[in-house]
Amino acid sequence: MTRARRVAAVLLLAVPATAGTKIVASAARGQDTPRRYTQSEVEAGRKLFQAGCASCHGEDGEGGLGPDIREAGAAAAHFQITTGRMPLADPDAQAVRKEPAYSDTQIDQLIAYVASLGNGPAIPTVDLSGTNLSTGAEIFIANCSPCHGATANGGATGRGSLAPSLHPSEPVIVAEAMITGPGQMPNFGFDAATRNEIIRYVRFLQARPNPGGADLGGIGPVPEGFAGLAIGMGALVLIALFIGKGRAHARGGVES
Ligand code: HEC
Numbered sequence: 001m002t003r004a005r006r007v008a009a010v011l012l013l014a015v016p017a018t019a020g021t022k023i024v025a026s027a028a029r030g031q032d033t034p035r036r037y038t039q040s041e042v043e044a045g046r047k048l049f050q051a052g053c054a055s056c057h058g059e060d061g062e063g064g065l066g067p068d069i070r071e072a073g074a075a076a077a078h079f080q081i082t083t084g085r086m087p088l089a090d091p092d093a094q095a096v097r098k099e100p101a102y103s104d105t106q107i108d109q110l111i112a113y114v115a116s117l118g119n120g121p122a123i124p125t126v127d128l129s130g131t132n133l134s135t136g137a138e139i140f141i142a143n144c145s146p147c148h149g150a151t152a153n154g155g156a157t158g159r160g161s162l163a164p165s166l167h168p169s170e171p172v173i174v175a176e177a178m179i180t181g182p183g184q185m186p187n188f189g190f191d192a193a194t195r196n197e198i199i200r201y202v203r204f205l206q207a208r209p210n211p212g213g214a215d216l217g218g219i220g221p222v223p224e225g226f227a228g229l230a231i232g233m234g235a236l237v238l239i240a241l242f243i244g245k246g247r248a249h250a251r252g253g254v255e256s
């Protein structure tokens, strides 16, 4: 056994026991069919919207200081309100994750109202059964790590905004981000199966005990980014070895 192979073997042992088992993300349970909202929810949501959102998004969601959200759908509303991004205080500032400003009931009402404005995407279903960790890793590294980092600790996008850490992101939030493309994140046209593969890998990164770069004392995105590059290169080598190993196992299997 070469030294590199031994390192890969240790990494494989570190894979949480959930690898290879079936997980259905609890956050998405019961959402297999898009939720139907009642007229009274839509009405209550309209009042909340007029008080807290219309100053930027317009009386009927047509836009103003903020974007037109008539086709944003329940997916974007759920993403923006449950992560506390909306309501925004300063329309020119990047929306960041914070405590939600509304109760669960009010959040449902606001989502009902935004969903009623057009034909935007519903809150997606996340189902991780049958996903393959190495497939998810490949897609994540190609599409997500350029901004969020190899270990999902976040980084600069190069366009003046920060791609946040994905460690607090619930599975349904990861799916919604890919569907709605918040802020400077691109809107990925992935199908549900591809999204689920990526979410499987994000959960794997979240479960790792000591994500590289997280404990540098908050010295700011640029130095952390450089350190992240060094740490990230090591992680990429390990992941590459890991994928090689996963491929060997998956040969003849059900890889999509
Ligand atoms: C071009 C850079 C870029 C790429 C590529 C990118 N993102 Fe993002 N992502 C962002 C930015 C910027 C934000 C913050 C959005 C905002 O301002 O609200 C974000 C936000 C997110 C969030 C919300 C985090 C939270 O919980 O609050 C998730 C989840 C996410 N991205 C997942 C992904 C995944 C998965 C991929 C790959 C399929 C990806 N991103 C690719 C830039 C990017």
Ligand code: HEC
Pocket (backbone or CB within 6 Å): 049, 052, 053, 054, 055, 056, 057, 065, 066, 067, 068, 069, 072, 076, 077, 080, 081, 086, 087, 088, 089, 090, 091, 092, 094, 095, 110, 114, 180, 181, 182, 183, 184
């Ligand atoms: C101070 C102005 C302001 C207020 C108040 C505000 N928003 Fe926003 N909203 C914005 C801006 C600016 C963006 C675009 C931000 C971005 O792209 O990150 C945005 C983005 C959104 C989006 C995403 C649109 C998309 O196409 O993905 C939704 C949904 C949304 N807001 C809903 C709301 C709701 C609901 C409220 C009230 C609870 C609210 N906003 C309050 C300014 C505001």
